[in-house]
Amino acid sequence: MVELTEASLVRRARSGELEAMRQLYELHASRVYTVVRRLAADEELAADLAQDAWCNAFQKIQDFRGEAAFGTWVHRIAVNTALTRLRQRSRRRDLEQGFDGRSTLGNPDRQPASAAVERVTVQRALDMLPDGYRSVLWLHDVEGFTHEEIGARLGIAVGTSKSQLSKARARLRALVMESRAEVVDHGAS
Amino acid sequence: MVHLSSETLSELLDGSPAPGVEEHLASCSVCQGELEILRRLRTQLRELPALEPPPDLWSRIEERLPYGRRRRPLGRWGPVAQRVAALAAVFVVGLALGQALNRGGGEAVGPEASAPVAVTAVEDAAPPASMAEAMAEVRRLASEYDAALVNLQRMAQRQGAPEPTPLARQRLANLEALVEASRAALAADPADPVLNSYLFTAVAERDAMVRQLSSARGSGSGVVWR
Numbered sequence: 073m074v075e076l077t078e079a080s081l082v083r084r085a086r087s088g089e090l091e092a093m094r095q096l097y098e099l100h101a102s103r104v105y106t107v108v109r110r111l112a113a114d115e116e117l118a119a120d121l122a123q124d125a126w127c128n129a130f131q132k133i134q135d136f137r138g139e140a141a142f143g144t145w146v147h148r149i150a151v152n153t154a155l156t157r158l159r160q161r162s163r164r165r166d167l168e169q170g171f172d173g174r175s176t177l178g179n180p181d182r183q184p185a186s187a188a189v190e191r192v193t194v195q196r197a198l199d200m201l202p203d204g205y206r207s208v209l210w211l212h213d214v215e216g217f218t219h220e221e222i223g224a225r226l227g228i229a230v231g232t233s234k235s236q237l238s239k240a241r242a243r244l245r246a247l248v249m250e251s252r253a254e255v256v257d258h259g260a261s
Numbered sequence: 262m263v264h265l266s267s268e269t270l271s272e273l274l275d276g277s278p279a280p281g282v283e284e285h286l287a288s289c290s291v292c293q294g295e296l297e298i299l300r301r302l303r304t305q306l307r308e309l310p311a312l313e314p315p316p317d318l319w320s321r322i323e324e325r326l327p328y329g330r331r332r333r334p335l336g337r338w339g340p341v342a343q344r345v346a347a348l349a350a351v352f353v354v355g356l357a358l359g360q361a362l363n364r365g366g367g368e369a370v371g372p373e374a375s376a377p378v379a380v381t382a383v384e385d386a387a388p389p390a391s392m393a394e395a396m397a398e399v400r401r402l403a404s405e406y407d408a409a410l411v412n413l414q415r416m417a418q419r420q421g422a423p424e425p426t427p428l429a430r431q432r433l434a435n436l437e438a439l440v441e442a443s444r445a446a447l448a449a450d451p452a453d454p455v456l457n458s459y460l461f462t463a464v465a466e467r468d469a470m471v472r473q474l475s476s477a478r479g480s481g482s483g484v485v486w487r
Contacts, residue, residue, distance in 0.1 A: 090326065097319055105314035119315050126322045194305045213303050238271030241299055248302065 078142055086133050093130055100143045104150040110210050111154040113199035121157060125150040151215070155225050158203045197247035205240035212237050265292045274299050403444065413471055429470070436467040 078099065084092030104125055109118035129146045136145055198206060207226060211217040212233075217225075219233040226233070265273070265285060272278050273286065273296055286292050418424075425433070443460035 088327070090323070093326065094319060094323070097322065101314050101318070102311045105318070106312045109312050110309070115315075119318060119321075122314055122318060123321050123325070127325045130322075130326055190305060191309065194302065195309060198306065198309075210306070214307050214309075234271075235268070238268040241271050241274070241302070242267035244302055244306075245298055 079138070082133070082136065082138070082142055085130065086136075096142060096146075097126060100146055103143060103147055107147060107150050107210075107215070108154045110198065110214070111151070111158060111207055113201070113203075113206060117157075121154045122150065124157075125153040128153060151211070152225070155207060158207060159226065161203060193248055193251045194244075197244050197251060200247055201240055201243055204236055205243055208233055208236040209240035209244065213241075262289065262291075264289065265295070270295055270299060274303065410468070410471055417471075433467070433470050436463060436470060439463040440467055 078096070081092045081096050081099075085096055101122075105118060105122045108121040108125060109115065112118045112121055125146070129149045132149070136142065140148075198210075201209065204226075208222055211222050211225070212219070219230045219237075222228075222233045223230045228236070265282065269279065269282055270292070273282060278286075286296065440460065440463045443456065443463050447456045447460055
C-alpha cells in the first residue's frame with residue numbers, strides 16, 4: 073500500500089505537482105536531514121544541504137526509474153550533495169588533520185553514563201571530528217559503504233579511506249572518553 | 262607488553278586482522294577492552310536517533326522549485342474569491358478588446374461577427390461555491406475569449422488587413438504557446454500570483470499582436486507585420 077502510494081506520488085511529482093512533492097518530502101524528510109546533519113556536523117549547513125538535496129531530487133525526478141525505492145534514491149542524492157559540499161569545504165581546510173590514534177589507548181574504565189548522556193556524548197564527539205574523518209566513519213560504519221565506494225565518492229585512495237577510518241575511530245573514542253571524564257569530574261566536585 | 266595499534270584494532274573490528282593479531286588479543290585484556298570500546302561506539306553510532314529538519318525547510322525548498330509558491334499576504338478576500346479575482350484579471354484585456362469591436366460593429370461581415378467576442382463580466386456572475394466551480398468558470402471564459410480573438414483576426418482579414426509575414430506568424434505562434442504554457446502552469450496552482458502575472462503578460466502581448474493586425478486595416482499599412 074505504501075509502495076503504491078509512493079509510486080503514485082512519484083508519478084504526480086514527475087508531472088510537476090507540488091503537493092505530491094510535498095508529500096514525498098514529508099515521507100523522507102527525516103531520513104534525508106539526518107544523514108546530511110550527521111555528515112555536516114552543523115545544523116545550519118545541514119539545512120542548506122537538505123534543501124539542495126531535495127531540489128536536486130525534484131529537478132532530476134524524471135531520471136528516477138523506480139529501480140530502487142524513492143527513499144533510497146533521495147538518500148543517495150543527499151549523501152552525494154553533502155559529500156560534494158564537504159569536499160569543497162575541505163579544500164579550504166586540511167582534510168587529513170593529523171591525529172595519533174595510539175595516544176588514546178589505555179584507561180578505558182570510566183564510569184558508564186546513562187544511555188541518554190552517552191548518546192549526546194557520542195553525537196557531540198562525532199560533530200567534533202574533522203570532516204574527512206567523520207565522512208569516512210559515518211559512511212563506513214553506519215551507511216555500510218565499502219572503502220572502494222568511499223574512495224570513489226571522496227576522491228581518495230582505498231588505503232587512505234582505511235587509514236582515515238582507523239584514525240576516526242580512535243579520535244571518536246578519545247573524544248568520548250574525555251567527555252566522560254568531564255562528566256565524572258563534574259559529578260565528583 | 263606492546264599493545265595493538267589503532268589501525269590494527271580497526272582491522273580487527275572489521276574482521277580482517279593481520280596474521281598473529283588474534284593470538285595477541287586472546288592473551289591481552291587491555292586490547293580486548295579497547296576492541297570492545299570500539300565495538301560499542303560503532304553500535305552507539307548506528308543507534309543515534311533520527312533527526313527532524315527545521316520546520317521551515319519545506320517552504321525554503323518550495324521557493325526554489327519551478328512551480329513553487331512565492332508567498333504573498335493573502336489579503337482580506339476569501340481564498341476562492343481571491344483566486345477567481347486573480348484569474349479574472351486575465352480577461353480584462355479581452356473584455357476591453359471585445360467592447361471595442363462591438364463599438365466598431367454594425368458592419369457585420371459574416372456569421373462570426375455576431376458570435377460572442379466579449380467575455381462575461383465576472384462580477385455579474387454568482388459567486389462560485391467551490392474551487393472546482395470557479396476553475397470551470399475560468400475555463401469557460403478562456404474558451405470564449407479565445408473564440409473572440411479568432412473572430413477578431415478573421416474580421417481584420419476580411420476588411421483588408423495584409424497577410425502577416427512568416428516572422429510575424431512565428432511570433433504570434435510563440436505567444437500562443439506562451440499563453441498555453443502559462444495556463445497549464447496556472448491550472449496546477451491557480452493562486453500563484455507570479456503565474457497569474459506571466460499569463461496576464463502573455464495574453465496582453467498576444468492581444469497587442471492581434472490589435473496590430475486589425476489596425477493595419479485602417480492605415481493600409483503592413484509595416485507592423487514586417
